[in-house]
Amino acid sequence: MGKRIESYRDLMVWQAAMVLAEDCYRVTKGFPKDEIYGMTSQMRRSAVSIAANIAEGYGRENRGSFVQF
Numbered sequence: 001m002g003k004r005i006e007s008y009r010d011l012m013v014w015q016a017a018m019v020l021a022e023d024c025y026r027v028t029k030g031f032p033k034d035e036i037y038g039m040t041s042q043m044r045r046s047a048v049s050i051a052a053n054i055a056e057g058y059g060r061e062n063r064g065s066f067v068q069f
Contacts, residue, residue: 008058
């Protein structure tokens, strides 16, 4: 049997979302400086939002709420 899930940090999907966010920051670092408040910011916020939504959903009281997030 697999490892017991004790936290949202144990979820493979959350771990993958964190890798995506890190990759997004690394890639957007090379974007033009005039995009820092435009496309760069939007891409970074959306990438971080994925992991945050997974963590928030994990903390919900039932599976339906978790799946919704």
